[in-house]
Amino acid sequence: MPTFSFRLTLFLVAVYCTIIHTGYAQRTQKPPLHGKNWMAITGKPLAATAGAKLFNDGGNAVDAACAMLAATCTMWDVLSWGGETQALLYHPKLKKVIAINALGVAPTGATVDFFKSKGYAFPPEYGPLAAVTPGTPGGLCYMLANYGTKSLADVLKPAMEMAAGYPIDAQTANSIERGKDRIKQWPYSKDVFLVHEGETREGPEAGEIFVQSDLLQTLQKMVDAEQSALRAGKGRKEAIMAAYDRFYKGDIAAEFVRGSQEQGGLITKADLANWKPVEEEALHVNYKGIDVYKLQEWTQGPALLQSLNILKHFDLGKMGYNSADYIHTVYQAMNLAFADRDFYYGDPYFLPKTPIESLLSDDYAKVRAKEINPTKNNAFAAPGDPYALQGKKNPFSALLIERAKLSDTTDSGIKDFVPKHDATPAVALANSSRGAETADFSADSAYMDRLMRGTTSIEAADSAGWVVSITPSGGWLPACIAGRTGVGMSQRLQSFVLDSLVSPFNVIAPGKRPRVTLTPSLALKDGKPFLSFAVQGGDTQDQNLLQFFLNVVEFGMTVQEASEAPNINSNQLWLSLGGTKIADRKPRAGSLLLDKRVANAAIEKLKSMGYTIQLGERTSGPINAIYFDQKHNTLWGGSSNNGEDYGIGW
Incomplete structure (x- = not known):
């Protein structure tokens, strides 16, 4: 009769094989x-x-x-x-x-x-x-x-x-x-x-x-x-x-x-x-044979497309899900894309015309990918120059130089990563050891409320x-x-902004649309629906959706696993909502929110790379998604476990 230790070994081997087969496995709180x-x-x-x-x-x-x-x-x-x-x-x-x-x-x-x-x-x-x-x-x-x-x-x-x-x-x-x-x-x-x-x-x-x-x-x-x-x-x-x-x-x-x-x-x-x-015509890029669609640059949606274009140049699967190298690379790509969002996005029906074609080009993505230092956070991530690819002079070069002075890259100052509508406190780690909590959880709640303000999302699909x-x-x-x-x-x-120094494409004017954070997503594979996905959460939306997409495509998660999986949030961007003064919205260099499930070793390595680390129970708004199972001609629905979002299928 096999011993207990032998049976345990067989069980662990079986679990390991299951994880290897699926790429990622976790027990979800909600069923798919x-x-x-x-x-x-x-x-x-x-x-x-x-x-x-x-x-x-x-x-x-x-x-x-x-x-x-x-x-x-x-x-x-x-x-x-x-x-x-x-x-x-x-x-x-x-x-x-x-x-x-x-x-x-x-x-x-x-x-x-x-x-x-x-x-x-x-x-x-x-x-x-x-x-x-x-x-x-x-x-x-x-x-x-x-x-x-x-x-x-x-x-x-x-x-x-x-x-x-x-x-x-x-x-x-x-x-x-x-x-x-x-x-x-x-x-x-x-x-x-x-x-x-x-x-x-x-x-x-x-x-x-x-x-x-x-x-x-x-x-x-x-x-x-x-x-x-x-x-x-x-x-x-x-x-x-x-x-x-x-x-x-x-x-x-x-x-x-x-x-x-x-x-x-x-x-x-x-x-x-x-x-x-x-x-309108939707914007899209291709990532590993999958066409990902977003709304135009009056939303922040193209930032996800830019991030994907940059990440094509890295072997994310080899890095491993939520390893320090993976988190660092995704964070850096997002920062570069959001720096462009902050400066170049706006209402495409108003002048000046946004350079969105260049921002979404493969050539521009190669340039931006080379800016990523594999061992250190770039505290000075700034908008790039998409005009150079067109052989044109950037009409806002002087603004970019002056604008750099607005970004405070020396004081992340994060003490509280809790949006007001979330009941779960986050833990600021900074240079302390894991689990060392700060005494003040209220000093920065207004900032995080503005960052993660929610809305709702709607996903629907039918057999036709x-x-x-x-x-x-x-x-x-x-x-x-x-x-x-x-x-x-x-x-x-x-x-909107009131100063072109912050964003010359998003200055308020009667009849103009503000650049919004709202960003539904569709993806096609072989010309057929592959994923439909969206999330609430202000400036974090395309950060969360980028990782959700990578969870499915790079790590083989189901839509329910991907919607519940640990996420990261960057605050090295200009906030789109709230605040009464410039300082309320400025980027916070190296500020990184991690899920409390991230491994200690990864946290320590990230701290050595220049990050100020915070841990939280909640690191993503509620993600809702539908996966189209072409093999079985069925629909899979996913709905995050950290909100009241809910789905029904038949």
């Missing part, structure tokens, strides 16, 4: 989702159910995605109806990825001089002066009209049932309570959110039926416009766009503008009437081949509601 016909994943269980309802009623992935979008906005899943929508769609008949730009624009009067006259270094974080024009209602109508199959009434039905009253979740209820002092500044917000005004707890309680009568009326008006158009003999698409017109040009628009201006906002009727969503990836946002709590519309206004104006 499996489906043959469809998959619906988003930020709240009830909202995922809304998507499932549309699928069960015969809708396609676009219908389901639009239903989830409407539901998450109604549930204030760190966004509202007045926010913005960014989407990538795979069209199975055209065999093409389609990009939808439904980001609002800066309103009339939103100029550099206006905000500087009020003492701002950046546009404000909250209130009516933080708002771009709403984009989500228009984006939803456009996607549904052009690529869906259902009526607006069908798609909005779950959201309208929620607006009539749904049991509010603890996360949202507590967010309202935490923000109640700010909410009290805005009369329409106070009426909606502070349902127990004057009591100790003024916001709703978890599980309480939360009613939004004004929002319900707004959604009903849109449905009424659609139904009226159908009765008049209009087609499905025209009828949906009649609802669009009522929101942007009719009585809904009039009340939105009135409510905004009453509270000090700048948005005009002309701003709403002149705005429209834009269908339609795929949708959306990262909507804006109008998060505490939100300023515009009049009796029930619609919370966006806070995206803060992603």
Whole structure:
């Protein structure tokens, strides 16, 4: 009979062989989702159910995605109806990825001089002066009209049932309570959110039926416009766009503008009437035979593409997952890509024209890859010169020299890596030994809150081949509601800059789109859908998504394993959100957040390479993803274990 030690040896060999075979193995906290016909994943269980309802009623992935979008906005899943929508769609008949730009624009009067006259270094974080024009209602109508199959009434039905009253979740209820002092500044917000005004707890309680009568009326008006158009003999698409017109040009628009201006906002009727969503060409690069698609440079999405181009020049698999060399190389590549993002990205429909073609070229990636020192962090990672590849003089050479003086590379100063909405404290290590905690966990929470601010993400796919990836946002709590519309206004104006020294392509101007952090992703292999993935988390989004993609492609993880796997975050970049002065957003050289599961040896080596190390329970926003199993013709769903995100498959 075999001895215990012999049996143990056989077991360990079997485990080792399994790990070698799969490239990576871990027990996930959530099981992977499996489906043959469809998959619906988003930020709240009830909202995922809304998507499932549309699928069960015969809708396609676009219908389901639009239903989830409407539901998450109604549930204030760190966004509202007045926010913005960014989407990538795979069209199975055209065999093409389609990009939808439904980001609002800066309103009339939103100029550099206006905000500087009020003492701002950046546009404000909250209130009516933080708002771009709403984009989500228009984006939803456009996607549904052009690529869906259902009526607006069908798609909005779950959201309208929620607006009539749904049991509010603890996360949202507590967010309202935490923000109640700010909410009290805005009369329409106070009426909606502070349902127990004057009591100790003024916001709703978890599980309480939360009613939004004004929002319900707004959604009903849109449905009424659609139904009226159908009765008049209009087609499905025209009828949906009649609802669009009522929101942007009719009585809904009039009340939105009135409510905004009453509270000090700048948005005009002309701003709403002149705005429209834009269908664009998606950007993409090829990494090891996989075409990865992102939205254009009005988002930070191309930074992931640049990072992949740089990382082509390194053998990541040989380095080993989350080894010191792997972490260092990925960190350096991201820093170079984000340095370019910080300076060169902006609205492509405004001048100066961004040099995105050169930034995404293989030749430029080779230049940037050679800048990586394999043994030391580059504390002075700066924007490159994509114009040189075109044989042109960089028109901003002088700005780049002057701008370098803004970056403080000597004091990372990180004491706290805890976003306000995360309950798990991180541990600052700096030059101390593992586990030595600092006494102060509050000094830098505002910075980390700005870095990792969340939104939601939406992933949908069906057996006919339609795929949708959306990262909507804006109008998060505490939100300023515009009049009796029930619609919370966006806070995206803060992603502009007021000084070309920070970014000459992203200086605020009326009618212009700010460069946003929001970044859905699609990947094709052999011309067929391979991955659909997105995440919440401000400037960390494309950091997290880059590593998720590498987890699958380089280390053979399933989408659930990859969504739960340890992540790293770099803070050596300019923040896109929050802060009242330049110092609030400056890069922090060598600042590196690691998951507490990273090995001691790797941490010690990274410290010797010039990093200031912090450990945390949470190192990524909730990642949602769908993997397309071409071998078995099935769908795999992954949804991270560190949020309320949830998926349903069939």
